[in-house]
Amino acid sequence: MAKTCPTTSLPDLPSVRHEVSTALTGFLDAKDQAAPGTELLYLTTTLRAFLTSGKRLRSVLCVYGWQAAGGDGELTAAIRAAASLELFQVFALVHDDVMDDSDVRRGQPSAHRALATAYTDSGGPQGRAEAHGLGAAVLLGDLALVWSDELLHSAVLDPGRLADVLPLVAEMRSELMYGQLLDLQTTGRLTGDVETALHIIRYKTAKYTVERPLHIGAAVAGAGAPVLDACTAFGIPLGEAFQLRDDLLGVFGDPAETGKSILDDLREGKGTVLMALAVQRASSAERKTLRALVGRSDLDEDLAAEVRAILESTDARRTVEEMITERRDAAFAALDDAPFPAAAVAQLRQIALVATERQT
Amino acid sequence: MAKTCPTTSLPDLPSVRHEVSTALTGFLDAKDQAAPGTELLYLTTTLRAFLTSGKRLRSVLCVYGWQAAGGDGELTAAIRAAASLELFQVFALVHDDVMDDSDVRRGQPSAHRALATAYTDSGGPQGRAEAHGLGAAVLLGDLALVWSDELLHSAVLDPGRLADVLPLVAEMRSELMYGQLLDLQTTGRLTGDVETALHIIRYKTAKYTVERPLHIGAAVAGAGAPVLDACTAFGIPLGEAFQLRDDLLGVFGDPAETGKSILDDLREGKGTVLMALAVQRASSAERKTLRALVGRSDLDEDLAAEVRAILESTDARRTVEEMITERRDAAFAALDDAPFPAAAVAQLRQIALVATERQT
Numbered sequence: 001m002a003k004t005c006p007t008t009s010l011p012d013l014p015s016v017r018h019e020v021s022t023a024l025t026g027f028l029d030a031k032d033q034a035a036p037g038t039e040l041l042y043l044t045t046t047l048r049a050f051l052t053s054g055k056r057l058r059s060v061l062c063v064y065g066w067q068a069a070g071g072d073g074e075l076t077a078a079i080r081a082a083a084s085l086e087l088f089q090v091f092a093l094v095h096d097d098v099m100d101d102s103d104v105r106r107g108q109p110s111a112h113r114a115l116a117t118a119y120t121d122s123g124g125p126q127g128r129a130e131a132h133g134l135g136a137a138v139l140l141g142d143l144a145l146v147w148s149d150e151l152l153h154s155a156v157l158d159p160g161r162l163a164d165v166l167p168l169v170a171e172m173r174s175e176l177m178y179g180q181l182l183d184l185q186t187t188g189r190l191t192g193d194v195e196t197a198l199h200i201i202r203y204k205t206a207k208y209t210v211e212r213p214l215h216i217g218a219a220v221a222g223a224g225a226p227v228l229d230a231c232t233a234f235g236i237p238l239g240e241a242f243q244l245r246d247d248l249l250g251v252f253g254d255p256a257e258t259g260k261s262i263l264d265d266l267r268e269g270k271g272t273v274l275m276a277l278a279v280q281r282a283s284s285a286e287r288k289t290l291r292a293l294v295g296r297s298d299l300d301e302d303l304a305a306e307v308r309a310i311l312e313s314t315d316a317r318r319t320v321e322e323m324i325t326e327r328r329d330a331a332f333a334a335l336d337d338a339p340f341p342a343a344a345v346a347q348l349r350q351i352a353l354v355a356t357e358r359q360t
Numbered sequence: 361m362a363k364t365c366p367t368t369s370l371p372d373l374p375s376v377r378h379e380v381s382t383a384l385t386g387f388l389d390a391k392d393q394a395a396p397g398t399e400l401l402y403l404t405t406t407l408r409a410f411l412t413s414g415k416r417l418r419s420v421l422c423v424y425g426w427q428a429a430g431g432d433g434e435l436t437a438a439i440r441a442a443a444s445l446e447l448f449q450v451f452a453l454v455h456d457d458v459m460d461d462s463d464v465r466r467g468q469p470s471a472h473r474a475l476a477t478a479y480t481d482s483g484g485p486q487g488r489a490e491a492h493g494l495g496a497a498v499l500l501g502d503l504a505l506v507w508s509d510e511l512l513h514s515a516v517l518d519p520g521r522l523a524d525v526l527p528l529v530a531e532m533r534s535e536l537m538y539g540q541l542l543d544l545q546t547t548g549r550l551t552g553d554v555e556t557a558l559h560i561i562r563y564k565t566a567k568y569t570v571e572r573p574l575h576i577g578a579a580v581a582g583a584g585a586p587v588l589d590a591c592t593a594f595g596i597p598l599g600e601a602f603q604l605r606d607d608l609l610g611v612f613g614d615p616a617e618t619g620k621s622i623l624d625d626l627r628e629g630k631g632t633v634l635m636a637l638a639v640q641r642a643s644s645a646e647r648k649t650l651r652a653l654v655g656r657s658d659l660d661e662d663l664a665a666e667v668r669a670i671l672e673s674t675d676a677r678r679t680v681e682e683m684i685t686e687r688r689d690a691a692f693a694a695l696d697d698a699p700f701p702a703a704a705v706a707q708l709r710q711i712a713l714v715a716t717e718r719q720t
Contacts (some may be wrong), residue, residue, distance in 0.1 A: 138455050139541060216520070
């Protein structure tokens with residue numbers, strides 16, 4: 001069980017992160033102890049490793065949503081709701097890596113790769129390692145998903161309040177899966193369809209990563225429609241800006257800072273707004289180059305440099321920077337009109353700055 | 361929405377199945393209508409096809425559990441809880457087929473195969489079909505899982521009652537996943553470990569398929585500990601007997617009746633009680649044959665006949681028949697002591713007979 005932490009002022013980022021980690025550790029310790037056998041350690045060890053490395057963005061937004069709705073005093077429920085979002089995010093990442101067949105996540109082997117290695121290390125035959133890793137990762141994701149639910153249910157002890165929170169969680173989950181489906185259908189099909197690319201990031205990121213965590217935290221504090229609406233007005237543009245920044249970092253970022261490859265997005269042929277803009281504006285020679293290179297699994301740094309040159313020459317990169325600025329400013333403007341306590345507004349403004357700033 | 365169906369006598373099996381199907385159709389219709397785009401039809405069409413073909417065993421047990429706890433009158437909540445178990449079962453089957461890489465389910469292509477075909481039919485490149493089918497099936501299973509939750513939440517409208525039901529659902533889900541993990545770890549490793557094989561069917565089937573559906577239905581009706589305990593005393597032996605029967609049918613059954621191959625279990629090297637008994641008792645020549653044949657993906661009918669001969673000569677088949685009888689009788693004995701209404705006892709006795717009877 002998470003220890004309770006009464007507070008009179010708003011908690012800072014490091015203490016939110018620390019409390020969320022404590023709640024997650026306590027939950028998984030209890031699961032390990034209650035398990036009918038030690039076999040489960042095989043999955044929970046990998047799950048713990050994943051949970052250690054997250055940035056806790058959704059957690060922080062959940063707690064800030066709680067504060068925006070006037071939550072104060074006893075933080076436990078908000079922290080546990082936040083921790084449940086982290087477990088849900090592990091589910092999303094592990095299954096996403098299975099779907100994309102990605103080798104690396106957060107600078108470490110992805111779950112299905114790590115579990116394939118664990119299998120052969122424990123004497124499993126090499127010939128079954130890949131299939132085993134995949135099956136075990138699907139199961140690990142499933143477990144993270146159902147446990148995220150349990151952690152949430154244990155967080156909100158008032159049944160009436162829980163009944164307000166659950167529909168928002170249900171929306172968040174369906175929205176993410178809708179975004180994943182669009183992603184799956186468009187990946188590898190290079191198009192200049194900027195509208196579709198924006199539609200995807202609205203579901204995959206703006207709602208899932210920003211709006212809904214704010215909503216869920218706010219609902220834990222008993223928020224009504226005006227607060228939830230203000231969370232949307234702030235969260236959607238911020239979430240879009242955040243994903244647009246992430247897409248830029250996925251191609252132009254510094255792997256040492258971002259912890260992810262700057263070749264993977266190009267190798268997968270991810271249908272980002274950045275790429276759609278470039279395809280739309282490219283000369284026929286440039287378009288030919290993009291079609292030849294983007295989506296190639298053996299794309300190397302030299303070929304990536306050719307693609308990057310086209311993202312620059314078509315001004316796709318500059319346009320995405322402008323789109324980020326517009327959306328960040330819209331998020332700021334929404335804060336000016338929001339019925340949130342001043343301290344919560346200040347924290348949300350700060351996180352909006354950090355999540356969208358240039359790092360290159 | 362499911363239509364309400366007040367009743368004065370206990371509903372029969374066909375009407376339970378019909379009401380559950382109506383509830384599922386209504387739920388999915390609402391999901392299709394509320395979707396942000398038509399893309400979702402891609403998954404819901406496959407999901408509907410899967411839901412059409414089930415035997416509704418868990419549904420029936422859920423409704424019978426509700427009756428055993430004295431539920432009467434308005435059936436809607438029990439039917440919707442039952443329908444949510446069917447969605448959960450689709451999740452379990454779809455992910456199970458991904459994990460086992462099975463081609464066939466309920467006489468039809470498994471979800472990942474069906475979705476791979478849908479992908480190429482819609483113009484997707486052949487080279488990506490397998491990866492796409494796998495990714496889409498993982499997503500389909502995820503969606504079925506979170507929607508099973510939503511359907512349950514919408515079934516039990518009293519927040520206090522829902523708070524009694526949710527922990528039982530959480531237990532059921534964790535137990536199934538624990539069983540799946542054991543299954544994953546033992547598949548392909550032929551052993552004479554009967555204890556482990558029994559442990560697996562307790563989690564994968566006895567709890568998941570019988571005990572917990574009874575519990576969940578009973579909790580929807582507001583059951584206390586004596587009713588829940590009696591459900592366990594009846595459900596665990598019945599569930600074990602049911603799985604032992606299923607294992608026999610998986611090797612000796614008539615595919616025209618069971619709708620599943622009688623080669624798949626042998627090809628996968630599934631660690632059943634039947635097989636563990638045979639390995640334990642086999643002569644060294646027989647054991648050598650089992651090790652050479654069980655788990656071979658190209659096992660044909662002639663080779664299967666060799667394996668079946670060993671399952672007979674070691675008396676493994678006969679012992680499993682005896683284990684089924686013992687467990688069925690234990691389930692009957694538990695009914696004699698159960699604090700259930702007489703009509704519910706009669707129905708549970710009937711289902712226990714049907715679920716465990718010889719069909720070969």
